[in-house]
Amino acid sequence: MSDPTRRGELFGGANGAGRFTGPTTGDERRMLVDVLHAQRATLQLKCSGLGPELSLRSVEPSTLSLLGLVRHLTDVERRWFRQVLAGQDAPALFSSTAEPDGDFDGATDDHGAVAAAWVAWRTEVAFAEQFVTEAPDLDIKGDDSWRGTVSLRWVVIHMIEEYARHNGHADLLRERIDGPIGM
Template sequence: MSGPSKRADVFIEPDRDPRENGPSLGDERATLVEFLRTQRLTLELKCAGLAPADLARRSVEPSTMSLLGLVRHMAEVERSWFRRVLAGERAPRLFQSSAEPDGDFDGAVADPAVVAEAWEAWRAECAFTDRYVAGAPSLDAVADTGEGRVSLREVLVHMVEEYARHNGHADLLRERIDGRVGA
């Protein structure tokens, strides 16, 4: 018989979790917006309190994935779907380019200015998304992706999925940094 297992430190106590007490009853738009809000907060929580070196710490060789890379990546994803596709803006990429398609992760280095720029860009894109969704006449609003049409509803569901998948990565990255799990 083996001894007691060691449990890693829990990330946040339930009574201090900022994701709780959001709207629980609402129409489809309110529900999707709330799920997106909580996924975004999860990413922020996973990064909270870390120095630039920890945020830029890679998972395992040869991967370039890091918490900072995830923040930069999600800024790109929000920008792409909401500014470029749905709003039809000619918004240049933030961190990626044709020469550096993985610039969101490759450029995620342990520099306080790079960290500040990533958070600023991510928050700006989240704010744009929130304004766009609030002002859209319907979740049935559609846009052309160049490969087909997509509705605002589909994009919101995709964004919840995109954050959820990457928050799973963030769980593992954070646990590797300081052993904290959950959230």
């Protein structure tokens, strides 16, 4: 009989190494940025090696898919960092007032749609990373129609929560597609 292993230790192997190696004490900004970076890397890992399969839905009637999560998180990054904190006029890329679930509903297996979603996600993540790096401190503020005045600190914490929640969805979706499980 082989030694038992935990399901959560089976996903990622070498590709997953190094995601959670940031500091556990010290500077608040560095810790928050490193945890958010790890959550973003987890989303990428859960989607790695897939193409059109990224658009496979969870279970009817849900339109939840890995590609939908990428598109959704792109819009979330864009909203909080570009719109709220940077004050840019930057409408969502994948959803709208007319199509509030366009991020999920529009996630198709078209190669161009998959590639475009990843380009958009990487662009928004790069903007957010630069914004956080250049911000004088975590107390800078922006105004949001939903939450009112928010600080950069709150937005980074919210983004960690957003990714962590959706990475749980991504774990189940990936297991359904081809079996990999865990962290």
